[in-house]
Amino acid sequence: MNSPEWAVVAEGLRKQYGDTVALDGIDLEVPKGTVCGLLGPNGAGKTTAVRILSTLLRVGGGQAKVAGFDVVRQGADVRRNIGLVGQNAAVDEILSGRQNLVMFGRLYHLTPKASARRADELLAQFGLADTGSKPVSQYSGGMRRRLDLAAGLILAPAVLFLDEPTTGLDPRGRNEIWASVRALVATGTTVLLTTQYLEEADQLADRISVIDHGRVIASGTPDELKTAIGGDRIELVLHNAADLGRAAQVVEHAVGETVTTDEDGRRLSAPVRERVLALTEVVRALDDAGIAAEDIGLRRPTLDEVFLRLTGDREHQEAA
Amino acid sequence: MTSIRWAAADGWTVTRRYLTHLARQPFQVVMMVAFPILMMLMFGYLLGGGMVVPGGGNYLDFLMPGMFAMTMLFGMSTTMVAVLDDAAKGVTDRFRSLPMAPSAVLVGRSTADMLNSAIGLAAILGCGLVVGWRPHGTVVETVAAIALLLLLRFALLWIGIYLGLVIKTPTMVPLVQTLEFPIGFLSNAFVAASTMPAWLGVAAEWNPLSSTVTAIRDLFGNPGAGGDSWIAGHATLMAAVWPVVLLAIFAPLSVRRYRRLSN
Numbered sequence: 001m002n003s004p005e006w007a008v009v010a011e012g013l014r015k016q017y018g019d020t021v022a023l024d025g026i027d028l029e030v031p032k033g034t035v036c037g038l039l040g041p042n043g044a045g046k047t048t049a050v051r052i053l054s055t056l057l058r059v060g061g062g063q064a065k066v067a068g069f070d071v072v073r074q075g076a077d078v079r080r081n082i083g084l085v086g087q088n089a090a091v092d093e094i095l096s097g098r099q100n101l102v103m104f105g106r107l108y109h110l111t112p113k114a115s116a117r118r119a120d121e122l123l124a125q126f127g128l129a130d131t132g133s134k135p136v137s138q139y140s141g142g143m144r145r146r147l148d149l150a151a152g153l154i155l156a157p158a159v160l161f162l163d164e165p166t167t168g169l170d171p172r173g174r175n176e177i178w179a180s181v182r183a184l185v186a187t188g189t190t191v192l193l194t195t196q197y198l199e200e201a202d203q204l205a206d207r208i209s210v211i212d213h214g215r216v217i218a219s220g221t222p223d224e225l226k227t228a229i230g231g232d233r234i235e236l237v238l239h240n241a242a243d244l245g246r247a248a249q250v251v252e253h254a255v256g257e258t259v260t261t262d263e264d265g266r267r268l269s270a271p272v273r274e275r276v277l278a279l280t281e282v283v284r285a286l287d288d289a290g291i292a293a294e295d296i297g298l299r300r301p302t303l304d305e306v307f308l309r310l311t312g313d314r315e316h317q318e319a320a
Numbered sequence: 321m322t323s324i325r326w327a328a329a330d331g332w333t334v335t336r337r338y339l340t341h342l343a344r345q346p347f348q349v350v351m352m353v354a355f356p357i358l359m360m361l362m363f364g365y366l367l368g369g370g371m372v373v374p375g376g377g378n379y380l381d382f383l384m385p386g387m388f389a390m391t392m393l394f395g396m397s398t399t400m401v402a403v404l405d406d407a408a409k410g411v412t413d414r415f416r417s418l419p420m421a422p423s424a425v426l427v428g429r430s431t432a433d434m435l436n437s438a439i440g441l442a443a444i445l446g447c448g449l450v451v452g453w454r455p456h457g458t459v460v461e462t463v464a465a466i467a468l469l470l471l472l473r474f475a476l477l478w479i480g481i482y483l484g485l486v487i488k489t490p491t492m493v494p495l496v497q498t499l500e501f502p503i504g505f506l507s508n509a510f511v512a513a514s515t516m517p518a519w520l521g522v523a524a525e526w527n528p529l530s531s532t533v534t535a536i537r538d539l540f541g542n543p544g545a546g547g548d549s550w551i552a553g554h555a556t557l558m559a560a561v562w563p564v565v566l567l568a569i570f571a572p573l574s575v576r577r578y579r580r581l582s583n
Contacts, residue, residue, distance in 0.1 A: 084417040090410030094341045106333040107420040
């Protein structure tokens with residue numbers, strides 16, 4: 001629990017609202033300078049965990065340390081060492097971007113001069129220097145989020161909490177946020193990120209903890225998790241249903257895995273390991289065999305599949 | 321710096337946020353007094369001809385103190401909406417995640433709203449002067465009347481903060497705003513309680529708003545002050561007691577509610 005290399009440690013974190021158990025004993029260990037992704041559906045307990053770790057919510061049970069400080073007994077110290085970026089862009093819409101950052105700087109107890117300097121630095125860092133004097137209500141969704149992120153970084157915090165930082169953003173806004181987070185991590189900030197998107201966790205996180213019903217049901221690197229749930233699949237739709245049997249043999253030979261067929265949909269699929277290599281080989285083999293395909297593609301497992309698979313595994317284990 | 325000085329500094333930083341709002345949106349001040357002015361014109365000119373002021377006197381002179389108190393009353397939902405908005409947008413949570421004095425959020429809110437109300441009150445007093453209303457008391461009495469109005473606003477402010485922390489969903493906002501009307505009309509702001517059915521008159525006289533209105537009518541030397549009942553006879557005392565009682569109830573409730581955000 002006191003180990004210096006952990007930025008965030010939680011042991012058996014619990015939280016209950018009336019009869020509803022929001023967190024049912026969560027363990028987390030986030031090494032310094034890494035990104036930990038909390039992946040899970042709505043209501044899984046991700047936000048509750050972040051709110052407890054950032055001292056917004058009282059601990060129901062268990063214990064946690066953030067940046068070396070106990071979240072219960074040393075709340076003020078924790079708050080001095082964290083940045084929190086919640087689900088909403090929690091900035092003042094009437095104030096300008098710069099006025100927001102100066103205000104938050106003052107509330108972090110920087111001097112007026114230091115607040116102004118830090119505000120200008122952050123505006124430049126997040127590409128908002130030109131729009132710093134405009135009211136936030138005129139910002140795009142991505143710009144608001146970047147300002148929100150900047151406000152969480154005023155003291156260059158040891159630990160940054162990002163609660164679904166890209167929910168509701170368009171792809172451009174999402175890319176902007178991802179780039180900002182990567183740049184931060186490069187400077188040594190530890191990030192605890194919650195997301196509903198497997199892709200986001202995959203893009204940013206060094207390790208992922210999958211949360212469901214207030215419990216960690218799986219954790220590991222993105223690659224470990226993907227391997228654990230079976231990885232990518234190749235999917236084909238044939239032109240002619242009569243080719244299905246022959247095509248199945250060809251694909252099975254090309255990828256070396258068991259093929260699943262669906263006669264009504266003229267469809268077949270198989271797991272693949274080397275994505276592009278498998279695709280090229282399947283296309284070549286079908287061509288050689290003279291089988292026409294209407295559609296062919298690689299598909300990553302969706303979050304639904306991850307959950308179905310992981311929760312299925314757990315139920316299977318509990319039954320055994 | 322000591323923690324008390326930090327608390328004051330943080331409170332002022334949050335206050336300045338709202339003052340910047342006013343500076344960036346000066347139109348908000350117009351909005352704040354537009355409705356009381358509309359009511360003043362409606363009641364003063366449209367309906368005023370049919371109004372009887374007990375003991376005689378000009379209806380507009382009778383009405384204006386009521387309008388001043390109504391302006392203070394409408395401030396309650398303004399505060400509530402602001403508190404609700406900050407909570408809904410996550411701004412309150414951001415403040416709570418900062419190493420700032422926890423008191424600053426509520427202190428800043430109340431200080432800013434008081435400054436805001438003072439500006440609004442000045443605007444509506446100015447409108448009164450324009451339509452011919454005059455304070456006839458001494459300077460001390462006039463200042464006392466204004467102080468009683470601001471005291472009422474301060475008490476209503478904490479009801480607004482409490483409601484903003486309690487209701488959580490914006491769908492309840494119109495309900496509270498609508499409820500301000502019966503509270504306003506069930507007072508002696510527009511008509512004397514003596515003209516109402518007996519039981520309704522009693523209810524109106526015991527409305528905290530009525531004590532302030534009666535007290536400031538007296539202090540401004542406007543018609544319609546006084547009355548036969550105990551509560552009307554002790555209006556100046558009650559204009560101080562009511563807000564203090566409301567404050568004693570709602571300020572601790574608001575603080576408790578704010579602390580319980582972390583439950």
